[in-house]
Amino acid sequence: MSALSVDDLSVAYGRRRIIDGLTAQPIEAGRVTALLGPNGSGKSTLLKALAGLVRTVSGNIRLGTQDLTHASFAERARHVVYLPQSLPASVHLRVFESVLVAAHAQAQATHRPDLDAVEALLERLGIAHLASAYLDQLSGGQKQLVGLAQALIRRPRVLLLDEPLSALDLNYQFHVMDLLHQETQAHGLITVIVLHDINIALRHTDHALMLHQGKLLTDGPSADVISSETLRTVYGVQARVERCSHGFPHVMIDALDTAHGSHPGSQSS
Ligand SMILES: Nc1ncnc2c1ncn2[C@@H]1O[C@H](COP(=O)(O)OP(=O)(O)O)[C@@H](O)[C@H]1O
Numbered sequence: 001m002s003a004l005s006v007d008d009l010s011v012a013y014g015r016r017r018i019i020d021g022l023t024a025q026p027i028e029a030g031r032v033t034a035l036l037g038p039n040g041s042g043k044s045t046l047l048k049a050l051a052g053l054v055r056t057v058s059g060n061i062r063l064g065t066q067d068l069t070h071a072s073f074a075e076r077a078r079h080v081v082y083l084p085q086s087l088p089a090s091v092h093l094r095v096f097e098s099v100l101v102a103a104h105a106q107a108q109a110t111h112r113p114d115l116d117a118v119e120a121l122l123e124r125l126g127i128a129h130l131a132s133a134y135l136d137q138l139s140g141g142q143k144q145l146v147g148l149a150q151a152l153i154r155r156p157r158v159l160l161l162d163e164p165l166s167a168l169d170l171n172y173q174f175h176v177m178d179l180l181h182q183e184t185q186a187h188g189l190i191t192v193i194v195l196h197d198i199n200i201a202l203r204h205t206d207h208a209l210m211l212h213q214g215k216l217l218t219d220g221p222s223a224d225v226i227s228s229e230t231l232r233t234v235y236g237v238q239a240r241v242e243r244c245s246h247g248f249p250h251v252m253i254d255a256l257d258t259a260h261g262s263h264p265g266s267q268s269s
């Protein structure tokens, strides 16, 4: 199983540099990686750069030994699926058809999802009952689940999800993270998820990257990356990480960190 490597990566919009010389430990297959950081820290930009949707100024992105930095869009799209932060456009298509279309867009000789595979995936995501509903008649959370189905059915090597839980209720948040873990392990996916909920990241991800103003503050096992110190630096909060009665680490926020004054993301970079 190969890893996704990011080396000295810089990304700019016009002359404004958003990601600045970012080098990360290899993002391994078979585990779920959280991409953390405050609003505006560059999470979506980094994900788009990995997906080849924004041009890089310099640096390298590799999948195993393959250089993705200069790969064609079609070549990259064979391996990488990106689910944007915004919900999919509301086209007048039934849920089932939309997932089937996504499957066929990616179809390769080795992996041709059929009707049964679509049905099984909708079942596993808990949205089988929506199969014949129209996309433009779904709630935000339901659309988000369909977006996930469209991404998962393509069985990419790299799965990039930008805030996939943002519209989901508590039950579905847990369910989706559980499912992503299973899929990631079973198929050796490289799964990178932007999350705002630090406790979900602690509980449901193996590895984490913490961004701060376009740079990587730290990366490693999620439980190491999420600490009082990093939360103070990056989010400007006083936080404790304690074990709950079931033994899981849990973050509690006590106060804003007075030394920061304002939201740390609002500082000019
Ligand atoms: N298309 C764009 N053009 C210009 N600036 C952008 C664009 N998209 C994002 N930015 C800027 O880049 C910075 C990082 O944005 P983003 O990657 O979306 O952050 P995050 O996802 O961590 O909230 C922000 O300051 C944002 O205003």
Ligand SMILES: [Mg+2]
Residues within 6 Å of the ligand: 043, 044, 045, 085, 162
């Ligand atoms: Mg974002």
